[in-house]
Amino acid sequence: MPAIEPARRSPDSTDVEALHRLVLQSLDDDQAVDTISIPLAGKSSIADYMVIASGRSTRQVASMAQKLSERIKGETGRPARIEGLPNADWVLIDGGDVIVHLFRPEVRSFYNLERMWSFGDAPAPVVAPN
Structure with a gap:
């Protein structure tokens, strides 16, 4: 079985920031819960x-992931890689430049990625863009 290549990264910081804004806006549009950016x-x-x-259900998590993937491809022309969609927990x-984890609340609480990746700084919740 061939190895899955990671999504390509952009050398342009303007592209990185635009992708970051796109991700946050997409999650806000889809009513994601407790969004943080590290x-x-x-x-x-x-x-x-x-x-x-977080999403409130597996259906919402799957829907947010599919829409976000489509938006990333539409905006950047590069496909986003998705793992975990069948179960959507x-x-x-x-x-590429932005990695997104979407969880059901119980699963998010169990893995507690925020703590693992905070580097000693507690990540602040992201205020949804207007």
């Missing part, structure tokens, strides 16, 4: 941002 630039080479959010969307 800056990873200079701390990890996997991405510049990690966004974590925890869905990972690899947008």
